[in-house]
Amino acid sequence: MTKQILIIDDEASIRETLSGILEDEGFSPLCAESAEVGLTILEEETVDLILLDIWLGDNMDGLTALEKIKEIYSLPVIMISGHGTIETAVQATRKGAFDFVEKPLSYDKIILAITNGLRFAQLEKENKILRDRTSKVTKIIGESEVIKDLKAQIERVAPTDAWVLIRGDHGTGKELVAQAIHRHSLVTDHPMIAVNCAAIPEELIESELFGHEKGSFTGAHSSKRGKFDQADGGILFLDEIGDMSLKTQAKILRILQEQKFERVGGHKTISVNVRVLAATNKNLEEEIEKGNFRADLFWRLNVVPITVPRLCERLDDIELLVRDLMKRLVSRGLGNKKFSNNALRLMKRHSWPGNVRELRNFVERMAIMCPSDIISEEDVTLFLSPGTGAPTPSQHPEAMRPYEAASFKDAKKYFEKEYLTQKLNENNGNISQTAEQVGMERSHLHKKLKSLEISS
Ligand SMILES: Nc1ncnc2c1ncn2[C@@H]1O[C@H](COP(=O)(O)OP(=O)(O)OP(=O)(O)O)[C@@H](O)[C@H]1O
Numbered sequence: 177m178t179k180q181i182l183i184i185d186d187e188a189s190i191r192e193t194l195s196g197i198l199e200d201e202g203f204s205p206l207c208a209e210s211a212e213v214g215l216t217i218l219e220e221e222t223v224d225l226i227l228l229d230i231w232l233g234d235n236m237d238g239l240t241a242l243e244k245i246k247e248i249y250s251l252p253v254i255m256i257s258g259h260g261t262i263e264t265a266v267q268a269t270r271k272g273a274f275d276f277v278e279k280p281l282s283y284d285k286i287i288l289a290i291t292n293g294l295r296f297a298q299l300e301k302e303n304k305i306l307r308d309r310t311s312k313v314t315k316i317i318g319e320s321e322v323i324k325d326l327k328a329q330i331e332r333v334a335p336t337d338a339w340v341l342i343r344g345d346h347g348t349g350k351e352l353v354a355q356a357i358h359r360h361s362l363v364t365d366h367p368m369i370a371v372n373c374a375a376i377p378e379e380l381i382e383s384e385l386f387g388h389e390k391g392s393f394t395g396a397h398s399s400k401r402g403k404f405d406q407a408d409g410g411i412l413f414l415d416e417i418g419d420m421s422l423k424t425q426a427k428i429l430r431i432l433q434e435q436k437f438e439r440v441g442g443h444k445t446i447s448v449n450v451r452v453l454a455a456t457n458k459n460l461e462e463e464i465e466k467g468n469f470r471a472d473l474f475w476r477l478n479v480v481p482i483t484v485p486r487l488c489e490r491l492d493d494i495e496l497l498v499r500d501l502m503k504r505l506v507s508r509g510l511g512n513k514k515f516s517n518n519a520l521r522l523m524k525r526h527s528w529p530g531n532v533r534e535l536r537n538f539v540e541r542m543a544i545m546c547p548s549d550i551i552s553e554e555d556v557t558l559f560l561s562p563g564t565g566a567p568t569p570s571q572h573p574e575a576m577r578p579y580e581a582a583s584f585k586d587a588k589k590y591f592e593k594e595y596l597t598q599k600l601n602e603n604n605g606n607i608s609q610t611a612e613q614v615g616m617e618r619s620h621l622h623k624k625l626k627s628l629e630i631s632s
């Protein structure tokens with residue numbers, strides 16, 4: 177779309193010259209002889225950039241106008257002036273001007289300033305979208321007492337350098353908690369590097385965590401920084417810590433204590449400073465009893481324990497969660513639907529063994545499968561089989577209809593989800609057995625389940 181540029185200058189000849197230049201360059205100019213007229217145009221038109229004269233005769237001057245514009249709009253403003261002194265230029269920049277061009281105007285300079293200004297605005301916009309997206313993804317929804325308590329614990333522990341062990345069932349939001357701790361920490365400008373200990377094959381975990389030097393093993397074509405290295409100065413998030421082998425646990429314990437390590441195949445000692453957050457859905461005390469988890473590592477990680485409540489402990493949050501989940505679906509183009517009050521009441525009676533992840537999948541399923549805009553109690557009854565949390569599509573008489581509407585990608589994903597959920601159920605959640613039955617590598621199946629958000 178043609179970019180609209182507003183010229184605010186009291187001299188008619190300047191407005192005409194600038195309009196001509198802008199038209200030649202493919203922009204669409206708008207003209208105002210005073211700041212007041214300019215502000216009115218801004219109210220009515222979508223403007224992409226402003227050229228603003230500093231000296232505007234007897235009316236409101238350019239610097240005051242700049243202040244007013246910046247209060248309301250986040251547009252790039254380029255100041256133009258025949259009386260340009262360094263001082264006014266500095267003043268204008270302080271008030272938020274993007275650039276300063278002196279009269280007599282040079283064609284090249286003005287076009288360069290405009291091009292830069294527009295590019296800057298575009299980048300700023302993209303940046304904002306990214307920021308919004310991240311903040312949406314990581315927000316912890318809920319107002320129940322248990323969630324309020326969880327948020328308070330996060331706020332208390334986040335701005336310290338304490339290590340935290342995040343515990344809780346599948347799909348309760350442990351990863352969200354880790355992200356929230358990072359967001360409220362003292363190292364938000366450093367990354368939080370996540371390592372999923374369950375998804376990395378045993379033989380690769382050392383290289384993944386500590387990095388490797390070129391040629392240190394078959395396939396190591398170049399040297400690589402490990403996650404510890406990448407997290408230096410920031411946070412290392414060891415997710416699913418309960419699935420780490422005893423061998424890796426021994427290795428990691430030493431490195432966590434010393435904050436020093438060597439890359440695989442390397443001799444140089446690398447020192448880092450990382451804060452560690454770990455998460456698990458396993459009962460580590462039991463795992464210690466069984467000999468599957470090292471007690472010393474447990475005590476090292478468990479400086480501050482935080483337990484994320486199960487969804488059945490905070491059923492009153494369902495309404496807020498559903499609203500948020502629906503909003504996220506709308507941003508993916510899946511249609512905005514509402515649950516009736518009776519439907520919500522019924523949902524509050526379900527036990528949600530898969531917690532918020534199950535609720536999320538359920539809301540998505542309903543948004544795709546239900547033909548009407550209001551999801552009724554009957555729809556919920558049909559789809560929410562008590563206890564299993566994994567109803568099959570054949571339970572709904574109109575189950576096949578969405579396949580006609582959904583994209584191939586969605587339909588494929590849907591099928592995969594249904595198929596793997598069923599196979600997992602048949603094998604009582606045992607991943608190795610399921611992998612064997614469906615003819616997939618265990619690690620591949622694990623990754624697939626993760627990406628489809630199926631809790632095993
Ligand atoms: N309080 C919450 N507010 C909003 N969304 C949530 C909340 N808790 C969890 N979710 C959503 O539920 C899903 C599961 O959350 P998350 O991955 O953090 O769970 P988890 O405890 O790490 O699960 P697992 O043990 O299976 O790894 C995510 O899509 C997340 O966005």
Ligand SMILES: [Mg+2]
Nearest residue numbers: 350351415455
């Ligand atoms: Mg997780």
